[in-house]
Amino acid sequence: MFITSPSSFRPLTRLSALRSRRWYSANTVEAPPASGHLTSVASSQLLRLTRETALRTPGLTWTDESDSDPVRSMVGGRETRKMNVYQAVRDALSIALAKDDTAVVFGEDVAFGGVFRCTMGLAEEFGRERVFNTPLTEQGIAGFGIGIASMGHTAIAEIQFADYIFPAFDQIVNEAAKYRYRAGGQFSIGGLTIRTPTMAVGHGGLYHSQSPEGFFVGASGLKIVIPRSPIQCKGLLLASVRDPNPVLFMEPKILYRSAGNSLPVEQVPIDDFALPLSRAEILIPGSDLTLLSWGTPIYHCEAAINILRSPPSALEPLIPASIRSAKIELIDLRTILPWDVETVVESVRKTRRLVVVHEAGYTGGVGGEVAAEVQKRAFLRLEAPVKRVTGWE
């Protein structure tokens, strides 16, 4: 499943930047190789490599200059530009800041451009009053963002790695998620978005690799969004920033620079656009099995589908010819909370089989939630137990 050649591993010296975020500085950050670490992205058919396909991204709606303008669906004259994920994040933030005077971007080391370059140049463009560093305090960053958002302003906070979101767990679960409900709807913090890099990066060890989305699924009132590509990232991030609820936006960090330079890179519309939250997307239609995932493992799933279809010679004896022609439906869940049960269940009713794939561990993972709900709703249609392919525990 992981098609990685030895040459794609980075020399250890380059990894020092990831060893400890406390040691990050503008001088020590080195870019990952342009190919990224997930070579399956390089050959992915899921990316939209031309202007025409980018502009036809399903669910895309244009958000035009003024809020009072009708949302335009006309595509004519729209332009696109090659972007990878970190550039798409930066582009979305730039639009959010440009169009909303109350919007601010803050977190640890965001002012010089961020340790993943997602906020490059924003401080210069919008000023240090709007793009600024905070002290190293995750609970403080979340609380500060809640305070800003409670005044009706737009707060875009960054937690440097999702692994370090736990000090902010109280602020996110007890405060952010419950803010509107407990205030009888009188106060809300819809303007809060917390961005955080998530998932494995190849060499991140225990604290630069985690997928903690499962810990937050019980926090009703919160939305959790995980994009898979540059277009998805921009559209979903802009939707998250403007959603009337606090959103935890988790960016798969291995994809930040993947699909860059000579490798396939998405053409991302340069205008302001949104993709809908709480809507899953069917990426590859199929009729024999539903494969559900989000973030990085989407590309592992795609690679697995390709291997199944035409296995390398070493694997041929292990993969019965009878299943090679199986038509697998690949779905990107995109929003983890509240998730799109309708699309998933409809797919499973058709295919009668479900495999959920995520990087987080098995027990307590989001896969368990999905499996339980699908088994409840499609019990009579299922021909096999729901299978979860997840990280080990």
Added chain:
Amino acid sequence: MHLYTTAKFRALQLSPQMFTLLRAPLRLPSRARPLTTVAQELARGVLPASNSPVCSTLQFFNSVTQGSGQIPTYRVLDGVGIPIEGAEIPDITPEFARRLYENMQLLPAMDSILYNVQRQGKISFYHGEEATIIGSAAALANDDEVLGQYREMGVLLWRGFGINAAMAQCFGNYEDKSGKGRQMPMHFGSPEHHFHTISSPLATQIPQAAGVGFALKRDPARRNKNVACVFFGEGAASEGDFHAGMLLASTIPTPTIFLARNNGFAISTPAHEQYHGDGIAARGPGYGVDTVRVDGNDVLAVFNAVKEARRRCLEGSRAVLVEAMTYRVGHHSTSDDSFAYRGRQEVENWKKIDNPTTRFRLFMESRGWWNEKEEEELKVKLRNDVVTTLKRAETLKQGDLRDLFTDVYGGEEPWNLREQREELARLVKKYGEVWEPWQKELKRFKDEGKKLVD
């Protein structure tokens, strides 16, 4: 010098010239040219990234004040309402003083009645406190944003929230705008009165206040006009969020007043088990925050201190810390019997010796602003007002049962909440009509559970 060979210089990556510079006497006379390099900073007698002078005496520090004395407590009136020597009485009118006093008296009036009601099981939770809250409320502008812990109802009452609204929240009836009956009693909130809804987790409001202060500073309509003021107890100041909030408000300068109510106890834990330093005030300078300690049972001292804190806060757009020293006369809450961990006599003594309302009353009487007759009339009036609103509040039904499911999300209602609401509707229909406990329970709601489905 002879010990340092050329090899040594090389090992240290220092030139002999740089070495000489580093050996220069501490605190060189200031020179006209800018000192920029690390070596030059060192030569100046301070360390890089600090203005700390280098010294040759090995010294340890503990207190922030000279000679390890404690930070003084600012006071205006003594225990019997007489201005202490040198204290400045704020320029207040008799009307304003009476308003302060009436609001101070309103709190214990509500407190004792609600407390007794709670003992009868009518509401589930109550506790209260007065001079610090009313003194601060009076010193703030009515549209300053307040974030409380849960002993700050007085701020709302000062701002005209009304006893009815307070009762509605405590009873969770359909008039409760604070939280539609969702939160425990005393968890008030009102955007109209610039009072952010109270939540139970301690100290979470502290870093939030820094964010509120930041938003005020960015808002052209409120910049240099309003402050954020956050209240918390000395126990809550032990939470990590206190550290985060002070740090954020000092590094990202915002007009935020941090108001610590140090009443000596966090439930059963006395302050000396809460911290070993000189209270909360001693921490302020560590964050580079202007700090004052004030007698929290002296309403005029609190008024003066918070007024000055607010002025500084706006002037410099920087955080200020106020520690108000009080004593929690009541139990922590109705779930608590405080005589289990402190002497009854100790509390009784405190009530007599240093009662914030008595102190201020004596002051007003000495000015001819108040008398026995007015005192009696006020007590009767407050009692009547409280009892009347209470009787009304307890007869009102709770809001719609449907509101159990609303406001979780803004915008589209997610499928899970819709389905759970529909499930409850089915259960209410099935059991609510025939099962007596459910019939009785449903009658408590305004919609009797009938509006659960669209």
